[in-house]
Amino acid sequence: MGPLSSLAAGETRLDWDSLFAGRIARMKASEIRELLKLLDRPEVISFAGGIPDPALFPDAAFRDGLQAALSGADRGQALQYSLSEGYRPLREWIVGRMASLGIVCDVDNIMITSGSQQALDYLGKLLLSPGDTALTGWPTYLGALQAFNAYEANYDRLVPGDNRSASAFRDAAEAKGGRAKFIYVSADFANPSGETLDLSERQRILALADALDCAVIEDAAYQSLRYEGEEIAPLLALDIARCGSIEKARTIYCGSFSKTLAPGLRVGWVCAPKAVIGRLVLMKQASDLHSATLNQMAVDHVARTVFDAQISRIVATYGARRDAMLKALSAHMPQGVHWTRPAGGMFIWLTLPEAIDGAELLAQSLQREQVAFVPGRAFYPDAGRGNAIRLSFSCADEGPIAEGIARLGRSIRRAMDAATPAAWKTSEPCARSL
Known part of the structure; x- marks a missing residue:
């Protein structure tokens, strides 16, 4: 039976299921x-x-930020179309934040997204062809699985202490009809396990990515929420330290204001080599043009005034x-x-x-x-x-x-x-x- 199926004499109904792409399943x-x-x-x-x-939530700071955005000299900018890369002052603040984590970059290494969830969706679209494999924790973040599933990913298990060789991962990916494209990891206080990867495990992940010649996606949504113990350098910071520059790094860092300031404004970011950011900007243009400028301006105000507090x-x-x-x-x-x-x-x-x-x-x-x-x-x-x-x-x-x-x-x-x-x-x- 085709897309138009008979209901009764003279009546037809579109069979939507027959039109949906196979990935919808x-x-x-x-x-x-x-x-x-x-x-x-x-x-x-x-x-x-x-x-x-x-x-x-820092309600008062957000009220001040929204009022400033809508009443200052830039009030037209707050309600106008804007750059797909994101509001430049906020990206500049993020550059400073990344530097405090040991990640040296510039404003062109930053793109604002509608929460880090959009970043995961874009990265799945950017990196995955049907049949490719993502290496993840077991368990891992449900939202990442939902994002990557849309691009017909396979998965392989990567857990701390695993002694599997790079060739074993490579062979398993090839047997499924693709290649290992990236390692997805939340190194600090992962959702759902709460797990934090120690320094040696982070170094092992980077070495495995080198051997597989694949990317690393670092989901840092909870990085600021440490209650005890010493901070450990992010994977991107370790990557830059060993290769000398963010432009030579294979790690893509996904950050978010959702867990620190407020989730409802949907403001996150990607920090990555410019070759990656350039492709993500094209996706942003085709998807939603840019994240809401008013929201970005409000977040910029709050980040600059009360972030540490x-x-x-x-x-x-x-x-x-x-x-x-x-x-x-x-x-x-x-x-x-x-x-x-x-x-x-x-x-x-x-x-x-x-x-x-x-x-x-x-x-x-x-x-x-x-x-x-x-x-x-x-x-x-x-x-x-x-x-x-x-x-x-x-x-x-x-x-x-x-x-x-x-x-x-x-x-x-x-x-x-x-x-x-x-x-x-x-x-x-x-x-x-x-």
Whole structure:
């Protein structure tokens, strides 16, 4: 049956499914976006959304920034078409920010995007041909998988301590009909695991990228949210240090103001060699011309006036909430449950006994305990392990965290009692430092 299928005499209807590109079948709804709807239910304690606390947004600074943009000499610019590369003063501020991280670049190495999610989408479009392979963590960020899936990517597992050779990765990619195009990594406080890569692991990733002659995409959305320990140089900084210039680097850095200032304005950036930025600018022109200039001007004002103070404020608040969740987990989790102890970010990753499925646990937890979280299966490129869940501590105060984790502990105990294998009762509940 063709695109026009008969309904009745004289009537036709367009069969849209027959017109959609084959890649559409790889595009799935985000479980997290659906779970965010639960935030409107006051009876639910939600650890689901990895979103910043709106009570911590620098509202006054944004009001001042918007007023300045709309009342100053540049007010016409705020409402006019603009450069696809982005608002130059904001790009100049980002150059200074990158320098503070050990990344020497200039304004032409920066392009503003509509959040770092748009950067991931553009990079998937730029680098992936059908059948190519992306090397990722296992688990990894769901939004990255959604972006790369649209360009018909394959995936291979890259995890800390893995001793696979570059030739093994290369052969696996070729067997799937393409080549390994990039390594995608969130080196600091990754979503969903909370994992931070140490210096030796970062160097290993760069060496592997050299051997594969592929790019590295560094997703730095949570880099500023460190609660303990010493900062480790970003991959791009390490890359520049060894090759001598950002123009010779193979690392593409994706930054964002969403977790530090506010997500609603959708302002992120890419820092990369000019050869990469030039191609991304062409994509930006074809996609949305440019990110909203008014938003960029407001973010520029806020970044210049309160960025450091804002970072100090949110780090103190989120750090206390992380500590409260770790304390509650130690108090309420049954034997056989393990969790990460992140040094920053917004997430703790729980590994459950193998017989417990995170999605089934969520349904039971919502029904009986009114606690929400994200099942872990969605974070695996192969929809693999179901016995994991992601908890976010960013939007709950210490009291609700304690109560919610106690409720979650009851849900997990009920699920374990229903399955009753003795094996998981042989190990104590514990946290794993990252």
